[in-house]
Amino acid sequence: MDMQFFGLLMYAISLATMFGIYGVLCLGLNLQWGFAGLFNAGIAGFFAVGAYTTAILTSPESPNYLGGFGWPPLLALPIAMLLSGLIAWPVGRICLGLKGDYLAMATIGISEIIRLILKNEDWLANGTMGISTVPRPFESLGQPRGNIAFLAFVLLVMIILYVAAERAWMSPWGRAMRAIRDNELAAAAIGKDVVRFRLEAFVIGSMVMGLGGALSAMYFKFIGSSATEPLLTTFLVWVMLIIGGSGNNRGAMLGAGLVWLIWSGTELLTNRLPAEWITRSSYLRALLIGVLLIIVLQRFANGVLPEKPPRRIDS
Amino acid sequence: MEALAEFVNLYFLPGVAVGCIYALGAVGISLIFAILRFAHFAHGDVMTLGAYLAYSLVASLGWSVYLALPVAVLGGALASVAIDRVVYQPFRRSPGIIVVIASFGVMLVLRSLIQLFWGVDVLNYETGIRKPIPLIGDFRLAQKHIIIILVSLAIAAALHWFLSRSRMGKAMRAMSDDADLARISGIDTEKVVRWTWLIGGGLAAAAGVFAGINSKLHPSVGWDLLLPLFAAAILGGIGKPYGAIVGGLAIGIAQEVATYPWISDLPLVPPAYKNAVAFFVMVCMLIWRPTGIFKGRVL
Amino acid sequence: MALLEAKGLVGGYGGMDILNGVDLAVEAREIVVIIGANGAGKSTAMNALFGLIHLRAGHVTLDGADITGAAPNALVGHGMGYVPQERNVFRTMTVRENLEMGAYLKPATQARVMEQVFTLFPVLKEKANQPAGELSGGQRQMVAVGRALMTEPKLLMLDEPTAGLSPLVMEQIFDRIVAVNKAGIGILLVEQNARQALAIAHRGYVLATGRNRFTGTAADLLANPEIGQSFLGG
Numbered sequence A: 001m002d003m004q005f006f007g008l009l010m011y012a013i014s015l016a017t018m019f020g021i022y023g024v025l026c027l028g029l030n031l032q033w034g035f036a037g038l039f040n041a042g043i044a045g046f047f048a049v050g051a052y053t054t055a056i057l058t059s060p061e062s063p064n065y066l067g068g069f070g071w072p073p074l075l076a077l078p079i080a081m082l083l084s085g086l087i088a089w090p091v092g093r094i095c096l097g098l099k100g101d102y103l104a105m106a107t108i109g110i111s112e113i114i115r116l117i118l119k120n121e122d123w124l125a126n127g128t129m130g131i132s133t134v135p136r137p138f139e140s141l142g143q144p145r146g147n148i149a150f151l152a153f154v155l156l157v158m159i160i161l162y163v164a165a166e167r168a169w170m171s172p173w174g175r176a177m178r179a180i181r182d183n184e185l186a187a188a189a190i191g192k193d194v195v196r197f198r199l200e201a202f203v204i205g206s207m208v209m210g211l212g213g214a215l216s217a218m219y220f221k222f223i224g225s226s227a228t229e230p231l232l233t234t235f236l237v238w239v240m241l242i243i244g245g246s247g248n249n250r251g252a253m254l255g256a257g258l259v260w261l262i263w264s265g266t267e268l269l270t271n272r273l274p275a276e277w278i279t280r281s282s283y284l285r286a287l288l289i290g291v292l293l294i295i296v297l298q299r300f301a302n303g304v305l306p307e308k309p310p311r312r313i314d315s
Numbered sequence B: 001m002e003a004l005a006e007f008v009n010l011y012f013l014p015g016v017a018v019g020c021i022y023a024l025g026a027v028g029i030s031l032i033f034a035i036l037r038f039a040h041f042a043h044g045d046v047m048t049l050g051a052y053l054a055y056s057l058v059a060s061l062g063w064s065v066y067l068a069l070p071v072a073v074l075g076g077a078l079a080s081v082a083i084d085r086v087v088y089q090p091f092r093r094s095p096g097i098i099v100v101i102a103s104f105g106v107m108l109v110l111r112s113l114i115q116l117f118w119g120v121d122v123l124n125y126e127t128g129i130r131k132p133i134p135l136i137g138d139f140r141l142a143q144k145h146i147i148i149i150l151v152s153l154a155i156a157a158a159l160h161w162f163l164s165r166s167r168m169g170k171a172m173r174a175m176s177d178d179a180d181l182a183r184i185s186g187i188d189t190e191k192v193v194r195w196t197w198l199i200g201g202g203l204a205a206a207a208g209v210f211a212g213i214n215s216k217l218h219p220s221v222g223w224d225l226l227l228p229l230f231a232a233a234i235l236g237g238i239g240k241p242y243g244a245i246v247g248g249l250a251i252g253i254a255q256e257v258a259t260y261p262w263i264s265d266l267p268l269v270p271p272a273y274k275n276a277v278a279f280f281v282m283v284c285m286l287i288w289r290p291t292g293i294f295k296g297r298v299l
Numbered sequence C: 001m002a003l004l005e006a007k008g009l010v011g012g013y014g015g016m017d018i019l020n021g022v023d024l025a026v027e028a029r030e031i032v033v034i035i036g037a038n039g040a041g042k043s044t045a046m047n048a049l050f051g052l053i054h055l056r057a058g059h060v061t062l063d064g065a066d067i068t069g070a071a072p073n074a075l076v077g078h079g080m081g082y083v084p085q086e087r088n089v090f091r092t093m094t095v096r097e098n099l100e101m102g103a104y105l106k107p108a109t110q111a112r113v114m115e116q117v118f119t120l121f122p123v124l125k126e127k128a129n130q131p132a133g134e135l136s137g138g139q140r141q142m143v144a145v146g147r148a149l150m151t152e153p154k155l156l157m158l159d160e161p162t163a164g165l166s167p168l169v170m171e172q173i174f175d176r177i178v179a180v181n182k183a184g185i186g187i188l189l190v191e192q193n194a195r196q197a198l199a200i201a202h203r204g205y206v207l208a209t210g211r212n213r214f215t216g217t218a219a220d221l222l223a224n225p226e227i228g229q230s231f232l233g234g
Helices: A003-035 A043-058 A073-095 A100-120 A145-170 A172-182 A184-189 A194-220 A231-244 A249-270 A281-299 B002-036 B043-061 B065-091 B096-118 B143-165 B167-177 B179-184 B189-214 B223-235 B241-257 B271-288 C042-049 C072-078 C095-102 C107-120 C122-126 C137-149 C167-182 C194-200 C218-223 C225-231
Strands: C004-013 C016-026 C031-036 C055-062 C080-083 C155-159 C186-190 C203-208 C211-217
Touching: A003 A043, A003 A145, A003 A172, A003 A194, A003 A231, A003 A249, A043 A073, A043 A100, A043 A194, A043 A231, A073 A100, A073 A194, A073 B271, A100 B096, A100 B223, A100 B271, A145 A172, A145 A194, A145 A249, A172 A184, A172 A194, A184 A194, A231 A249, A231 A281, A231 B096, A249 A281, A281 B065, A281 B096, B002 B043, B002 B143, B002 B167, B002 B189, B002 B223, B002 B241, B043 B065, B043 B096, B043 B189, B043 B223, B065 B096, B065 B189, B143 B167, B143 B189, B143 B241, B167 B179, B167 B189, B167 C095, B179 B189, B179 C072, B223 B241, B223 B271, B241 B271, C004 C042, C016 C031, C016 C042, C016 C055, C016 C186, C031 C042, C031 C167, C031 C194, C042 C055, C042 C155, C042 C186, C072 C080, C080 C137, C095 C107, C095 C137, C107 C122, C107 C137, C107 C167, C122 C137, C137 C155, C137 C167, C167 C186, C167 C194, C194 C218, C203 C218, C211 C218, C218 C225
Parallel strands: C016 C211, C031 C186, C031 C203, C080 C155, C155 C186
Antiparallel strands: C004 C016, C004 C055, C203 C211
């Protein structure tokens, strides 16, 4: 195969895989913010729990950290989701009876604690060195077939999530959720258990974020404590959802694709900067993302694909 | 006696100094919440900005950091007013949580600007170690801690005067009580908002400079303090500036004292987990008394 | 020329109009009362006059100057004082501080006017250093009226100042309102206790579904059997 074509193909596959992983994260956040209006400022924490769980369960045994247990990768996914959900549950239980800002502060807190633990407990996850022997499914197929197979797997996961989220959106559960989001008092008055509904959305959303983390650990075959930094997870995913259109599952995926293209595209651009700026290019890109977030919030708060208004019964 | 002196010198008094830093930051968060009704997530990065402004003066003009402090405070104050004008003002009538997301964006912008201009290396205001100053008997206090504590006390006194005596301070309390009624009374609420940012931003810059003096300077110096700041604001009752001062002191002291070897020879809480103490306090407050010890507002 | 004149007010909250064309006027030194059933738009009309809700049509003049759409704090500067029905005192601030906030735009005359308010409501002087949130309902209402008087308004607007008060306290409040009016201040009053309010008023408006239903002197309105049945409780 032509080397240049091969390089381009691999680049396209990596772009598409990252799109799939971010798509999963955005669908998870849309469950929380789009459905239920819950502000999760600690996506990085739930992402990290999923990623580390996968790394510890699937990597080969090592004297440097807990495990690894050498599990088959697919078996690790449900456990990763379960653990993320288990951590989300008490946080939600405590905060969801109170209003939004408290949840935001508590999720910042929990992700900070998760970061501290992963950074400092070497026995658990090899501290700052991280785990670099995570197996990726379909690796044995070689390049590029294995990469394509993994990409297909990631996209399949995203599509399954999308279909499930769409069904949930239309279901009585989704309608009740939006009713609570838009008018808590009225929803409570017609007998909806506001805290329980919110808790369900929060826990399920966090589980999906854990799933995104698990896929990411597999894709990079590595997870280190730098992955718990909020920039590439918490911030980027929020920007994606807001730009794509919160409250719209397709918008969530579109946002993931658009913003990841911008993020990767600017990487190509900043690589052409003078040498002394290249080292700082990632800050320039972070700056761009921050500015983008503010502008979109001010001017296009509904995103590219806005939430669809409910269908009127009489039409 | 010696053990007590060690406890006080190495744990309690440094805890008071850290508590002062938290108090300065948390007062701003509480004031901004009281007036604008949203949790300001970029507050830690305003602190970082203040710390780096002071650093520039120290590094380029050879000023003492204490001389640079007022300039940094002014810089933090003006920057906050400017950020409000450009970013937050269009959201005055939006739900609070939208503004929180916007403050996320501000956080990203501030931090990346700081990284672009000042780099990511760990910096110090001054090198070398100064001898602690003896107080009474075996009790000693580091010079930097004395200054942090005294300046913080002076700032707290000035703030108290401002809020209880000055016309603008009272207008601020009025708006915190009821923004519509403040408007009906003829108070220019946008002016109150500007003053809130001036004070909140200025205090944050002071806290940032002190955090840099107390340990080191790096681009996430403020972000790392965000969790204890929120914990302090909730502990004191969010929206209550005086509560935030007490909450800040309590969290600072608790964090340092928790690293004392209370049970075995090892620290009770490893120093790397100091922030976990703040989180623990925050969680306890959210469970049992979300209004805070001084009965703040429940969001 | 009327002190306050409003013509064809249309507006409401969100997308829904509650006022469908309301006319109101208050002459200098007059007490005017607005009555009507719940939801007739009484409080909405007050909020509209005071720039608290957006008007889709109509205009308001004060002393001949157009004040349509002016911000509340500007209206205070023009000589309008407003006592809303609920949340009308700064609860965590002392009585004295509440009055000071009323004088926010006129610090120069603050001391003199505060003495006048204390003369009008002697109990406020006793409680001057107590947080307003700790006072009884009637006393809180006095603080609210006092706060509004601190700017020396030409027109004082009160939204149900006697809601939830005992008949004795209600009497007191009405008595004070008359005293304020005698001092030369025009009064626009929204009231549920319509009969008592008309007893102190010069003129009255009856609103229904966001429109003027009846307009007349207080005596005429009290004598009108239709109004008596529907709006004055028989």
